[in-house]
Amino acid sequence: MKGRYRSLKPAQVDFPPVPQFSFTNLALIIPTNETNRNAFYLNTIQGSVDDVIETKVTITYEDLFGSISSENRVFLIEGRPGCGKTTLTRKVSRDWSEGTIMGEVKYLFLIPLRRFYDKPISGLSSILDYFHLRILDTEVRENAGQGVCFIFDGLDEYSQKYTADGQSWFEQLLRGEILTCSIIMITSRPNASVELRESVNTKGEVLGFLSKQIDEYIDKSYPNNPSMAGDVKTYLHNHKNIQHMCYVPLHLVMIIFIYNTCENDKAPLPKTETDVYHTFTVMSLIRYYRKNGKNVVLNTLQSLPTSELSLFLSISKLAYNATVGSKTSISLHDIKDEFSASDVANLGIIVVDKKEGLSGGEPVLSFFHLTNQEFLAAYYVSTLPSNEQKKAIKEHVGKSHMSVVLKFLCGITQLQKDDHWNAIEEYALINKWDGKKVNLKALHCIFESQNGQRCKELFAKTGGKLLIRDEILTLLDYCVVGYCLESATDAVREISLKCQLTSEGLGIIDEKITRCMESVKNFEILDDLCDKDKCSALTKLFHRFPNVESLK
Numbered sequence: 001m002k003g004r005y006r007s008l009k010p011a012q013v014d015f016p017p018v019p020q021f022s023f024t025n026l027a028l029i030i031p032t033n034e035t036n037r038n039a040f041y042l043n044t045i046q047g048s049v050d051d052v053i054e055t056k057v058t059i060t061y062e063d064l065f066g067s068i069s070s071e072n073r074v075f076l077i078e079g080r081p082g083c084g085k086t087t088l089t090r091k092v093s094r095d096w097s098e099g100t101i102m103g104e105v106k107y108l109f110l111i112p113l114r115r116f117y118d119k120p121i122s123g124l125s126s127i128l129d130y131f132h133l134r135i136l137d138t139e140v141r142e143n144a145g146q147g148v149c150f151i152f153d154g155l156d157e158y159s160q161k162y163t164a165d166g167q168s169w170f171e172q173l174l175r176g177e178i179l180t181c182s183i184i185m186i187t188s189r190p191n192a193s194v195e196l197r198e199s200v201n202t203k204g205e206v207l208g209f210l211s212k213q214i215d216e217y218i219d220k221s222y223p224n225n226p227s228m229a230g231d232v233k234t235y236l237h238n239h240k241n242i243q244h245m246c247y248v249p250l251h252l253v254m255i256i257f258i259y260n261t262c263e264n265d266k267a268p269l270p271k272t273e274t275d276v277y278h279t280f281t282v283m284s285l286i287r288y289y290r291k292n293g294k295n296v297v298l299n300t301l302q303s304l305p306t307s308e309l310s311l312f313l314s315i316s317k318l319a320y321n322a323t324v325g326s327k328t329s330i331s332l333h334d335i336k337d338e339f340s341a342s343d344v345a346n347l348g349i350i351v352v353d354k355k356e357g358l359s360g361g362e363p364v365l366s367f368f369h370l371t372n373q374e375f376l377a378a379y380y381v382s383t384l385p386s387n388e389q390k391k392a393i394k395e396h397v398g399k400s401h402m403s404v405v406l407k408f409l410c411g412i413t414q415l416q417k418d419d420h421w422n423a424i425e426e427y428a429l430i431n432k433w434d435g436k437k438v439n440l441k442a443l444h445c446i447f448e449s450q451n452g453q454r455c456k457e458l459f460a461k462t463g464g465k466l467l468i469r470d471e472i473l474t475l476l477d478y479c480v481v482g483y484c485l486e487s488a489t490d491a492v493r494e495i496s497l498k499c500q501l502t503s504e505g506l507g508i509i510d511e512k513i514t515r516c517m518e519s520v521k522n523f524e525i526l527d528d529l530c531d532k533d534k535c536s537a538l539t540k541l542f543h544r545f546p547n548v549e550s551l552k
Contacts, residue, residue, distance in 0.1 A: 001097075001107065001108070001131070001133070002096075002097035003097070005093040005094050005096065005097035005108070005110070006094060006097045006098065008090045008093060008094045009090070025058065025206070025207040025208065025209065025210060025213065026058070026059050026060070026061060026064055026088075026204055026205070026206060026207065027044065027056040027057060027058055027059060027204060027205045027207055028056060028057055028058075028059040028064065028202070028203075028204050029052065029054050029055070029056050029203035029204060029205060030054070030055045030056060030057060044056065044205070044207055045472045045474065050078075050079075050080040050081070050189050050190045050191055051190070052078055052190050052205050054203075056205060059204065061091075062101075064202075064204060065092065065095075065101045065102065066101070068102060068149075068183055068185075072201045072202060073176070073181075073182065073183050073184060073201060074174060074176075074184045074186075074199065074200045074201045074202070075183075075184065075185045075186065075200065075201070075202045075203075075204065076186050076188070076193060076196060076197065076200040076202070076203045076204070077185065077186065077187045077188075077203075077204045077205070077206060078187070078188055078189070078190045078193055078203070078204070078205050078206070079187070079189070079190075079205055079206030079207070079208070080189065080190075080208065080248065081189060081248075081369060081370035081371065082208075082248040082249065082250040082251060082369045082370070082371065083206045083207065083208035083247075083248055083249065084206050084208060084249050085153065085154075085187040085188075085206050086112075086153055086154070086187070087249070088187070088206055089110055089151050089153045089185070089187060090110070092151065092185070093108060093110045093151065096108050096149070102149060102183075104147060105147055105148070105149045105183065106147035106148065107136065107140070107147065107148045107149070108148075108149045108151065109127055109131060109148070109149070109150050109151065110151045110153065111127060111130065111150065111151060111152050111153065112153050112154060113152055113153060113154045113155060113157050113158035114154055114157040114158075114328070114329040114364055114366060115130065115364055116158055120168060120169075120170075121168075121169055121170055122169060123169045124137060124140060124141065124169075124179070125137060126169075127150070128140075140179070141179075143181065144179055144180050144181045144182075145178075145179030145180065145181045145182025146181040146182070147181075148179065148181075148182045148183070149182070149183040149184075149185065150173070150182060150183070150184050150185070151185045151186075151187075152184070152185070152186045152187070153187050154187060154188070154328075155186050155187065155188035155189075155192055155193055155196070156188050156189040156191075156192030156193070156328065157328050157329050157366075174196070174199045174200075175199060186200075187206075190205075191400075207247075208247045208248050208249055209246060209247050209248075209249055209252060210247070214236075214243075214246045214247070214252060215233065217249075217252055218232050218233060218252075218256070221256050232256065232259055235259065235269060236255075239269075239270075239271060240475045240476065240478070240479040240508055241272065241273065241447070241475075241476050241479045241480070242255060242270065242271075242272075242273075242276065243475065244474060244475045244476035244479070245273060245276065250368075250369055251276075251371075254276065254280050255270075255276065257280075257283070258270065258276065258279050258280055258283065261283055262279075271450070272411055272447070272448050272450060273371075273407075273408075273411070273448065274375070274407075274408055274411025274412060274448050275411075277371065277372065277375040277408070278300075278301065278375075278412075280372075281301060281349070281372075281375070281376075282298055282299070282300065282301060284349060285298060285301075285304065285308070285312075285349075286298050301379065312349070313380065313383060315349050315350060315376065316376045316377070316379045316380035316383070317380050318330060319367060319373045319374075319376035319377040319380065320376070320377035320380040320381060320405075322373060322377075323373055323374055323377040323401070323402065323405055324377075324396065324402070326401050328366055328367075328370060328373065329364050329365070329366050330350075330364070330365040330366065331364060331365070349367070349376070350365050350366065350367060350368075351365070351366050351367065351368050352364075352365055371404060374404040374405050374408060375408050377405045377408075378405045378406075378407075378408030378409040378411075378412055379408075379412060381393075381405070381409055382409060382412045382413055386417065386419050387419075389409075389419065389420065390419045390420070390422075393406065393409070393420065403441070406445065407444055407445055407448050408448070410445040410446070410448045410449040411448035411449055411450075413449070414449045414450065414451050415445075415446070415449040415451045415454045416451070421454055421457075439467065439468075440468050440471060440477060440480070440481075442458060443455075443480045443481060443484045444476075444480050446458065446484055446487075447479075447480040447483050447484060452486075452487030452488075453487075455484045455487040455488045455491075456487065456488050456489075456490075456491045458488075459488045459491035459492055460491050463493060463494075464488075464491050464492050464493030464494060464519065465493065465494045465496070466481075466485075466492065466494065466495050466496065467496045467498070468481070468496070468497050468498065468499050469496070469498045469499065471499045472499070472500060473499055473500070473501065473502070473505055475504070475505065475508065477505070478504075478505035478506070478508040478509055479508055479512065481509055481512075482508055482509040482510075482511065482512025482513055483512050485509070485512070485513055485517065486512050486513045486514060486515075489515070489517055489519070490517075490518075490519045491519070492517060492519055492520055493519055493520060493521055493522065494520070494521065494522040494523075494524075495520060495522070495523050495524070495545075496522075496524040497524065497525050497526070497527070498524070498525075498526035498527075499526070499527065500527055501525070501527045501534060501538075502534065503531065503533035503534045503536070503537040504537075506534065506537035506538055506540075506541050507537050507540075509541060510537070510540055510541045510544065513541075513544045515544075516543075516544055516545070516546055517544055517545050518545075518546060518547050519547070520545040520547065520548060521547060521548060521549045521550065522548070522549065522550040522552075523542070523545060523548050523550070523552075524550075524552040525538070525552065
């Protein structure tokens with residue numbers, strides 16, 4: 001068993017290439033009713049449905065796994081897609097196999113729950129069969145799980161975790177009713193593990209990268225070329241929205257790969273998240289062609305050769321259906337007769353898990369990252385006839401699990417068609433308190449489209465009112481607000497920022513606005529301005545609004 005873990009790589013995918021020095025940050029969730037949010041907490045908020053809105057402190061890998069015991073037996077590790085949860089489980093398994101952690105554990109079972117997504121884990125035998133170790137059944141049961149560690153990776157990909165009567169094997173294991181001495185570690189996206197939080201002894205979060213680790217990772221990526229490392233950092237500094245993506249380790253790996261390729265090919269660098277995923281998808285397909293000895297010029301997805309275009313569109317449709325159904329794992333039954341597992345494996349867009357296990361050894365398909373799946377889902381919608389696109393937007397607008405798809409659709413279409421724009425107007429406006437005002441989600445869609453004219457139109461419909469209320473703003477949010485204010489310029493009359501602000505964020509807005517906005521008459525802020533740096537940044541920003549008549 002230990003031999004199979006010693007050879008584990010940091011990631012399940014071989015593209016983009018993930019270096020062996022990949023690392024991430026851990027936080028321990030602190031049970032408290034405290035409402036005051038400190039700087040560290042705010043730095044861990046990325047403006048997504050997977051934010052963990054709880055007090056937390058940093059903890060070292062050694063301290064976290066040094067506290068595991070049969071008394072402190074159930075660990076829940078949460079984190080966003082791509083932040084490094086699976087990488088963490090693979091590191092734990094490898095370190096255990098090398099004898100550096102959990103020395104009291106005799107058997108460790110790393111269980112990717114995507115392999116069980118369509119069939120429940122009916123008991124210990126299901127797991128032992130997966131590892132072809134049924135011979136251990138009697139020993140594990142007689143010892144009540146003593147010396148056994150179960151690592152369940154990807155609770156969000158397991159649809160059978162709870163039952164109506166609460167008597168599934170999985171639930172009984174967590175409650176300590178069976179195998180009471182076993183150690184259990186579970187990883188999950190936060191929005192899929194809410195019901196589990198009261199059943200665990202310890203909660204942690206994989207944070208991904210913070211600013212310092214992003215710089216360190218870049219430096220390690222160019223050990224003999226500090227000049228190139230500096231160029232990458234400058235690129236990220238000038239594109240805060242791309243920099244914001246880099247807190248997800250897989251995104252940073254992608255962006256460095258894209259940067260290197262664009263520099264070699266003298267190609268333009270991405271400006272938006274849509275650009276990043278479009279460019280990366282094109283590069284993945286080029287890699288496929290080169291592996292198969294084909295020399296194909298491919299600048300956009302629309303320029304795919306006919307022979308592969310049909311397959312690519314089928315995969316994109318699969319991504320759309322999976323996203324609509326909140327699925328991240330796909331069986332061969334889902335693809336029916338449209339294409340084979342070998343087809344998609346060769347194209348390099350889908351990860352094919354060929355390991356034997358349940359489902360008769362059938363491969364399980366998945367996209368290498370949830371956001372990749374969401375981009376392809378948006379691409380599929382963009383290829384539909386106009387009336388079907390509008391129908392899809394109206395059907396799913398406002399649904400949290402489809403919000404990224406909508407944003408990508410705006411980026412792909414650039415909101416050129418009025419049908420697209422009309423379909424999201426209701427989503428774009430909020431009708432509360434004293435009339436219509438533009439909300440932050442709408443600005444994200446416009447920013448991704450890079451269509452400044454739509455921004456002017458949106459503000460015109462509200463009388464020029466922008467409202468941001470009760471939000472914890474990220475660097476990306478500030479970047480989006482700055483871009484949209486600059487784009488709308490003369491259409492903006494009133495700005496209301498009723499949220500917690502930062503000096504860095506206010507500086508980003510100031511950088512984006514390159515001219516005076518003489519049309520702004522009212523400016524409202526609801527925040528503590530005792531911070532000297534924040535006051536200084538706000539004073540500098542106010543110079544952009546020379547005709548403000550009402551300041552609150």
